[in-house]
Structure formats: C-alpha cells, structure tokens
Amino acid sequence: MSRFFRHYQAFHAILETGTVTGAAERLGVSQPAISNLLAQLERQTRLKLFERNRGRLLPTPEAMVLFDEVDTVMRGLGQVNQAVVDLQNQKAGQLQVATNHAMAFGFLPEQIARFAADKPNLTVAFQSQYSAKIQDWVIAGLFEIGICEQPVRTDGLDWVPFFFEIQCAVPADSPLARHEELTPTLLDDVPFIVMGADHMVTRRAREAFHREGANLRIRCQTDLFRNALNLVKQGLGVTLVDPFTLSSDDRSGYVLRRFSPRILLDVIVVTARGRPISAMGAQFLEQVSASMTALAVAAPDSAET
Numbered sequence: 001m002s003r004f005f006r007h008y009q010a011f012h013a014i015l016e017t018g019t020v021t022g023a024a025e026r027l028g029v030s031q032p033a034i035s036n037l038l039a040q041l042e043r044q045t046r047l048k049l050f051e052r053n054r055g056r057l058l059p060t061p062e063a064m065v066l067f068d069e070v071d072t073v074m075r076g077l078g079q080v081n082q083a084v085v086d087l088q089n090q091k092a093g094q095l096q097v098a099t100n101h102a103m104a105f106g107f108l109p110e111q112i113a114r115f116a117a118d119k120p121n122l123t124v125a126f127q128s129q130y131s132a133k134i135q136d137w138v139i140a141g142l143f144e145i146g147i148c149e150q151p152v153r154t155d156g157l158d159w160v161p162f163f164f165e166i167q168c169a170v171p172a173d174s175p176l177a178r179h180e181e182l183t184p185t186l187l188d189d190v191p192f193i194v195m196g197a198d199h200m201v202t203r204r205a206r207e208a209f210h211r212e213g214a215n216l217r218i219r220c221q222t223d224l225f226r227n228a229l230n231l232v233k234q235g236l237g238v239t240l241v242d243p244f245t246l247s248s249d250d251r252s253g254y255v256l257r258r259f260s261p262r263i264l265l266d267v268i269v270v271t272a273r274g275r276p277i278s279a280m281g282a283q284f285l286e287q288v289s290a291s292m293t294a295l296a297v298a299a300p301d302s303a304e305t
Contacts, residue, residue, distance in 0.1 A: 011038060138157065145269065163297050166259060169232045
C-alpha cells in the first residue's frame with residue numbers, strides 16, 4: 001500500500017467527502033489531480049471503483065469493501081499524527097519511574113498525578129523496590145528514572161544527591177513528648193524501633209548513641225519506615241522516621257520531635273549514564289527534583305552523620 005499511498009488517500013477522501021471537489025479541498029490539491037490519482041488506482045488494482053452518473057461518482061460494492069480496509073489504515077495514521085503532535089506538546093509518552101518504598105506511599109503518587117493532570121495520553125510505569133534493585137533496573141533500561149538511597153552500587157549511573165533530616169516519633173502519651181528535642185541521653189535504654197541493622201539511619205543512630213555513652217535498646221526491627229511508625233502508634237517504642245513517610249500519614253497516635261545530633265537520610269535520583277532521557281522523563285525529573293529540594297536540607301559537612 002505504501003507505493004500507492006497517495007492514491008488510496010485520494011480514494012478515501014472521495015468516499016468520506018462524497019465528491020472529487022471535497023476530496024481536493026481536504027488534501028489541498030486540484031480536482032484534476034484527484035481524478036488522475038483515482039484513475040491510476042483503478043488501473044493498478046484492475047477494479048472499477050466508481051460509476052459515473054451525471055457527473056457524480058457512485059462507489060461500487062468493491063469500492064465499499066476496499067474502503068473499510070483503507071479506512072482502518074487512515075485512522076491509524078491519524079492516530080500516529082496526533083501522537084506526534086502530543087509528543088511535541090509533551091502531552092503523550094511514557095513515564096518510567098522506580099522508587100524506594102518510603103516515597104511510594106504518598107510522595108511519588110502525588111507527583112505522578114500532578115504531572116499527568118494535563119497529559120491524557122501519558123502512560124506510566126511505576127514500581128517500588130529496594131535501592132540496589134532500583135539501580136539494577138535503571139542500568140537495564142527497565143526504568144528511566146530511579147529514586148533510591150545511597151550508596152551508588154553499580155557503575156554506569158548518573159546521580160544527584162538529596163539529604164533529608166530524620167525526626168523522632170514517640171507515642172502521644174509518652175513522657176518523652178514533653179521535650180522539644182530528643183537526644184541519645186534522653187533516649188537511653190528506651191525501647192527503639194529501627195530499620196534493618198545495615199540501614200544508614202540505624203547505623204548513624206547507633207554511632208550517635210555510642211558517642212554519648214547511651215544504650216540504643218532495640219525492641220523491634222523492620223524494613224519500612226511506615227512499619228516502624230505504625231508500631232510507634234501501638235506504643236511499642238520510639239523510632240526515627242523520614243519526611244516522605246510523614247507526608248502521607250494521618251499524624252495520629254504520636255508526636256514528632258527533633259533528634260540531636262542531626263541524622264540525615266541520603267537519597268539519590270539516578271539515570272543511566274550515556275542513555276538519552278526522553279523529553280517526558282526530563283520534564284518529570286525537573287518537577288520531582290524541585291519538590292525534593294523543597295524538603296531537603298543542605299549537604300552535610302564531612303564530619304556530620
């Protein structure tokens with residue numbers, strides 16, 4: 001069909017508009033050009049497609065069968081053309097984002113919804129996973145953008161760091177709630193809910209307690225900040241929690257207090273080095289980076305945990 005595309009286009013336009021004049025106006029050519037294309041199509045297909053009756057073209061049964069097939073192609077081409085326009089206007093495309101679990105509960109869904117609000121043809125691939133796996137996915141090309149915790153565990157990634165201050169959540173009825181700031185000394189031997197032993201927040205908390213000679217009494221370990229916060233609500237202990245978990249929580253059953261010395265959560269936004277990012281991905285990356293910057297704190301001094 002590609003060889004005679006213009007001929008089929010003229011044929012389709014005649015059937016849709018009902019006249020050679022209408023077809024010429026739609027395609028922006030002269031009436032003789034349309035008549036010539038139609039005559040060539042009939043010769044090439046060896047089909048009589050129209051009966052001429054008093055200057056009018058009446059489609060034959062064969063023409064109606066052919067029209068159904070041509071119409072499918074033309075409508076498909078129209079969708080392709082619209083997709084091109086949508087891509088040019090950044091109204092269509094695919095967004096591929098993988099994130100750590102903490103951001104997946106509220107922060108990233110809100111960011112995606114905001115981004116997609118004026119893009120009805122946008123498709124989204126969104127998944128949450130542990131940080132090392134996210135980096136593997138980005139390297140493999142399964143996701144264009146990854147948001148995860150440091151460190152960078154594989155070569156071939158470009159990354160931008162962000163730093164977020166951790167707060168201490170204590171049960172609402174705890175005597176600790178009367179303090180505006182909590183320290184390892186105040187939390188000495190208090191039941192603690194921590195992330196895994198190798199998690200940076202747990203490691204930094206342990207170092208802070210050790211420096212002040214306080215006992216970090218671990219009562220529960222979990223793999224998600226949200227799980228830790230829910231255990232605080234049940235009165236099992238206190239925990240250190242990130243701002244993203246807090247942003248999607250109802251804030252009931254506990255109070256938040258600053259923790260001193262300051263403990264940071266290091267988050268990176270990663271993309272594959274040497275692989276061009278789509279215009280849609282770049283636009284989302286700009287939005288989400290601005291939102292993360294609004295929550296982040298300045299990069300720490302080398303001596304700070």
